[in-house]
Every structure is written in structure tokens, then in C-alpha cells.
Amino acid sequence: MKRIPVWAMALIIFQLPVDAQQLEEILQAHFKAAAQEKMEKIKTMITHGTNRYAMGGIESAFTIYQARPDKIRIESFFQGSGVIQTYNGQSGYMVAPSMGVKEPKLMTNNELKSILSQADFENPLWNAAKKGDKLELLEPGPDDSDDHVQMTTSSGEVFHFFIDRESHLISSIRSTQVLRGASTEITTVLKEYKSVRGIPVAFQIQTRMNGETVTTISIEKVEFNKKIDSTLFEKPVTDLHMGPSGGE
Secondary structure, three states: OOOOOHHHHHHHHHHHHHHHHHHHHHHHHHHHHOOHHHHOOOOEEEEEEEEEEOOOOOEEEEEEEEEOOOEEEEEEEEOOEEEEEEEOOOOEEEEEHHHOEEEEEEOOHHHHHHHHHHHOOOOOOOOOOOOOOEEEEEOOOOOOOEEEEEEEOOOOOEEEEEEEOOOOOEEEEEEEEEEOOEEEEEEEEEEEEEEEOOEEEEEEEEEEEOOEEEEEEEEEEEEEOOOOOHHHHOOOOOOOOOOOOOOO
């Protein structure tokens, strides 16, 4: 059996705590820049924006209502029609007349997984260990301007977070998923951070598949701790309309 030199073993032993310390420093700088302490005090969030699809040049306006711990309602409208998705913490519903879903129906597992991925407005890197997720510091990206943190979730999914060294905010998130039987690299690029009540929010979000931009989200307004009627997260009504559903 090939033996490892004593000096090499010492280097390995020394490198492990150094990497762990460096990762912790990167995370603490990120949480401070992201105003994590302020974000923990946010109970509700309402986001207004527009989603532009690269294919066909279609645009859809949307409003997302969120409340802790994981309640969410997504209203999206385009070409005179709309879709409403809701989750009340236990059950998820969808109504989409233009897609033939004229009455609210329970979501499938995949549909529910998709909406739940948007329901948590907590920082994905925050309390990773408590959630059973593993974080590792990897080599920087090609341009060497971001720190590269890999997250392996408790369910085995792998996500790559790139944290800008100057702003200490997340610049992009990359993962690989199987879509229509093919392995697809999905990258979410976060741009144009603006302060909302002292909390930085990305006002432009691009989604790329295998390097090609497929959607660009432009945020118009974000409201924190605005009162939201709890019935909005329940089974939706079929009367789809534009305009705010929440109240002061």
C-alpha cells in the first residue's frame, strides 16, 4: 500500500480547518451584507414584477404574496388571461382557465415542489446545518471574482452558490436538473440589487439553461410586512383579476 509522506499528512490536516474557517468568514460576511438579522424580522413579502420569456418575446405581469413560515400565492397574467397558484402550508391549488383548468385543482407533486421552492424567502445558506444541508468551499469560478460555495441538501440535491467578493451578495446559483430526459444546467443570475428597508433585493433575475437565457424577471416593487389577508393562501376563486389582493 502506498504510504503518504509525513509532510503531506500534516498539510492535509492543516488545510481542513483553514478551509472551514475561510468558509465561515465568507458566510458571515454574506449574512451581514444580506442584512440577515433584519430579514428574520420580516413576516410577509409582496413582490410585483414582469417576467419576459426569450422565446416568443412574451411578457407576463405577476404578483407574489408570501407569509411565514411557507405560505405563498402567485398571480400571473398575460395576453388577457391568468394563472393563480396558492399554498396554505398544507395544500396547494392552481387555477388557469387558458390552460383548461377552469376550476381550482390540487397541485401535482412536481407543481407543488416548484411553488414551494419559491415559498421560502429565507436565505438558502442560512442555518444550512440545522436543515441537514452540507456546505463546502470550492475553487473560484472562471473569472475568479466570486467565492464558490457548494450546497448538498439533505435530499441529495446539489447547488452551487457564487458570492461576489466585493458586495458579499449572491451573484448566481447553478444546479443540474433532468428536464425531458436530458441533463440541463440551470443558472439563476441575480443583478441590480437595491435596498428595501435596509435589505438588499435583486431587482433583475435571469434564468439560463445550458448558457442560454430563457427568462428575465424585472422586479418593480417589493413590500415588507404589509398586512395580507390569510384567505389569499387558500383555495383560489375563479375570478382572476389584476390589482393588489392584500390590504393595509
